[in-house]
Structures are given as structure tokens and as C-alpha cells.
Amino acid sequence: xxxxxxxxxxxxxxxxxxxxxxxxxxxxxxxxxxxxxxxxxxxxxxxxxxxxxxxxxxxxxxxxxxxxxxxxxxxxxxxxxxxxxxxxxxxxxxxxxxxxxxxxxxxxxxxxxxxxxxxxxxxxxxxxxxxxxxxxxxxxxxxxxxxxxxxxxxxxxxxxxxxxxxxxxxxxxxxxxxxxxxxxxxxxxxxxxxxxxxxxxxxxxxxxxxxxxxxxxxxxxxxxxxxxxxxxxxxxxxxxxxxxxxxxxxxxxxxxx
Numbered sequence: 001x002x003x004x005x006x007x008x009x010x011x012x013x014x015x016x017x018x019x020x021x022x023x024x025x026x027x028x029x030x031x032x033x034x035x036x037x038x039x040x041x042x043x044x045x046x047x048x049x050x051x052x053x054x055x056x057x058x059x060x061x062x063x064x065x066x067x068x069x070x071x072x073x074x075x076x077x078x079x080x081x082x083x084x085x086x087x088x089x090x091x092x093x094x095x096x097x098x099x100x101x102x103x104x105x106x107x108x109x110x111x112x113x114x115x116x117x118x119x120x121x122x123x124x125x126x127x128x129x130x131x132x133x134x135x136x137x138x139x140x141x142x143x144x145x146x147x148x149x150x151x152x153x154x155x156x157x158x159x160x161x162x163x164x165x166x167x168x169x170x171x172x173x174x175x176x177x178x179x180x181x182x183x184x185x186x187x188x189x190x191x192x193x194x195x196x197x198x199x200x201x202x203x204x205x206x207x208x209x210x211x212x213x214x215x216x217x218x219x220x221x222x223x224x225x226x227x228x229x230x231x232x233x234x235x236x237x238x239x240x241x242x243x244x245x246x247x248x249x250x251x252x253x254x255x256x257x
Contacts, residue, residue: 023236
């Protein structure tokens with residue numbers, strides 16, 4: 001762990017970390033509704049380091065606060081630039097993952113406000129993604145922060161929904177706007193009919209509760225067509241694009257135009 005943490009600290013100091021962007025698309029209109037910002041690390045010796053490997057290290061050694069704030073500001077600045085270029089309209093959103101440790105910071109709410117002010121991004125163009133685990137048990141400490149941020153117009157999403165923590169009865173009590181269906185359901189729905197039923201059920205639930213829904217993990221045309229047939233949610237997945245470095249986003253738009 002010591003060696004990995006040293007490498008990660010050096011990566012941050014040497015600007016080896018990047019933010020890549022995976023499009024979120026409305027399959028019916030093929031309109032890009034936004035992007036998810038995803039942190040990537042390219043090591044000069046070892047190549048690409050998976051986020052599943054370095055994010056836990058960042059959490060363990062206390063770098064996740066610094067890293068999370070950097071991703072947040074970088075992503076907001078990038079989206080604002082694309083809006084100015086006319087690549088996306090002024091309603092497109094950038095989704096940024098927020099680690100539980102960030103909520104533990106007393107200045108988290110003011111940090112989000114400062115980033116929005118500094119980048120001049122409309123709060124309605126920002127979505128903060130949190131995992132189901134953030135709401136495990138009686139953890140209600142984060143609710144005031146979420147409610148304060150949401151009053152500005154920022155959206156709150158539950159990431160990887162359906163993997164086990166959230167009680168459906170609590171959804172009406174949480175300050176959230178979007179459910180992101182865990183990719184495992186989409187990836188297996190061709191082989192397991194029950195997974196398709198779960199997604200359909202979540203679509204109905206989201207509609208009844210006035211929530212948006214994003215299905216992650218669509219990697220084939222068949223995945224997209226199956227999702228369109230049961231409710232046409234927003235889709236994020238390899239079928240449309242992998243997470244793109246920012247310099248490749250304009251070219252991607254030209255390809256799909």
C-alpha cells in the first residue's frame with residue numbers, strides 16, 4: 001500500500017491523472033443529454049491503472065477529498081467550454097461521482113458553490129452521483145448537504161442502483177432526482193429475463209415518483225433496442241462511446257452528427 005500511495009501522490013503532482021467523459025444519450029432522439037466524468041490514471045511505466053485500483057487507495061490515504069474536488073472543477077469547466085462551443089446545449093449535464101468522505105467535510109456545500117461560481121456553470125447542469133451505500137442504515141448526516149445543494153438546482157443521482165442497500169420505501173424520503181440502474185442488469189438482460197423485468201419495474205417506479213432514470217452498461221445495439229422497447233430510458237454505455245479524453249469529444253460529435 002505504501003508504494004502505491006507514493007505512486008498516486010506522484011501521479012497527482014505530475015499531472016498524470018485525467019478526466020474522461022462518457023456520453024449519456026437519449027436513444028429515441030440520439031440527443032446527448034450529458035456526460036459522466038470519470039477519473040483516469042495513465043502511469044508512464046504501467047500504462048492505464050484501473051479506477052477500481054487507485055480510487056480505494058485515494059480513499060485510504062486521504063487523497064480522495066483533493067482528487068474529488070479536482071475532478072468536480074475540471075468537469076464543470078470542460079462542460080462549460082463545450083456549451084460555449086455549441087457542442088451541447090445549455091441543458092446538458094455533467095455527472096460527477098462524490099465519495100462519502102467528501103460529505104464528511106464541513107465545507108463541502110461551499111466547495112460545490114465555489115466551483116459553480118468559478119466555472120460559471122449553471123447549477124442545473126451539474127449532477128452529483130452518490131452510491132446506495134451512502135444511505136445505508138440510519139446515515140442521514142448527508143441529507144442536509146444534499147438538500148442545500150439541490151435547492152440551487154443541482155441534481156442528485158443514486159449510482160449503481162439495485163445492488164442491494166437502498167430500501168425502496170426510502171426513495172420518497174431522499175432528496176434525489178435520478179436513479180442509475182447498475183450495469184449488471186443491462187449486461188445480463190439478454191440471458192436473464194428477470195433482469196429485464198427488474199429494469200422495467202425500476203422504470204415504472206421512477207416514472208411514478210417523478211425521477212429520471214439512466215441505464216448503464218449498454219454495449220450492443222440489442223441492449224439499446226430492448227431498453228427502448230420497455231420505456232426508453234437515458235442510456236450510458238460502450239454502444240455509444242467509451243469514456244473519452246476531452247480532446248476527442250468534438251471528433252465524437254462529428255462522427256454521430
